[in-house]
Amino acid sequence: MSASASGPAPHVPKKTRLGILLSGRGSNFLAIARAIAEGSLAGVEIAVVLSNVVGAPGIAAARELGLPTECFVSRGRPRAEHDADVIACLRQHRVDLICLAGYMRLLSADFIAAYPDRILNIHPSLLPAFPGLDAQMQAFEYGCTVAGCTVHFVDEHLDHGVIVLQRTVPVLDDDDAHTLAARILEQEHLAYPEAIARVVSGRYRIEGRRFVAHAAQTS
């Protein structure tokens, strides 16, 4: 059935527009794109994929998917100046929700203030354990028997904002840091689309540092 040219326009709910920021291959970006394509992440679309590194493989992958891409080289530029360009680009593409996907750069306070509770990041540990680089190696060497990943809102501290969700991964006796990192990455690819769905639903509140989903309506 198609809408009559003279009738009222059918109601199409506005999709949440994602801005993806990456610096590398962007495997989490691709997991998000796949979830959207497969219909498991509904009500969202990728508005733009943005990199701070020339030649980031994730940008090439985005182009292959026919998505708008932008690159603002950050190296050697003042953070505030670079971030201003990125923010302008996100606004131009009418981005509602920003997803950091291996974006190897701290955001300025102005950037974070421009998108309060609208910037997500994924980190390959069960935060607050093992913030920073090489989190999987840190967990492995610490001797944890459970590792995992965390999707969280970005605040002004490194790997610190309100947690949307965490997924666990057992550390196996015959693991090394690489096999563990690979299994954590599989869980990241499930966690990020799921977390985006939770945020986009709007059915949550933040209590202190807690992300609390609203109970399902029983009416």
Next chain:
Amino acid sequence: MSASASGPAPHVPKKTRLGILLSGRGSNFLAIARAIAEGSLAGVEIAVVLSNVVGAPGIAAARELGLPTECFVSRGRPRAEHDADVIACLRQHRVDLICLAGYMRLLSADFIAAYPDRILNIHPSLLPAFPGLDAQMQAFEYGCTVAGCTVHFVDEHLDHGVIVLQRTVPVLDDDDAHTLAARILEQEHLAYPEAIARVVSGRYRIEGRRFVAHAAQTS
């Protein structure tokens, strides 16, 4: 079949003798005692239950189970002097493996050196996250969506030694710190006997900070 009175004595493998140290109700001690009684924790026996607090309910519970108990009041005594009494008591009871079960007291370096890799503790968080007091409340207030518990060897740092195992607990949207702590405690009661079994088996090695179980023999 019974051994002949004149024949060789039947081989009875020596049981690993546990020394339990507690300061309160000792619910983890009771979980260990239950696992032994039910046969799910084989090859061990509780040699003595020891408290540093007069009237600790865990001591009364141990007496009801017919277990040897001792109390060495720690309050007001120098740590080294108190620990020397405890060590002497553990030696007198021929303790092989010490299990801290809510023992609210740091061990002296001499105590730890007297039982290298022979002292276990359980902590209600996924270490290294949330060491110290009120770990469950810390995890709840941090907004983790996964909490848990850790059984670890005791070293000279607080809640820090080599991890034997960790078990996870989801944080639910309708949790408060108390309901979460109760569900973590259920997992502690499973984790502690399981960790003791792993250690008592002897089929492991410690690589750096990692507790690595030996692969099952395939011969």
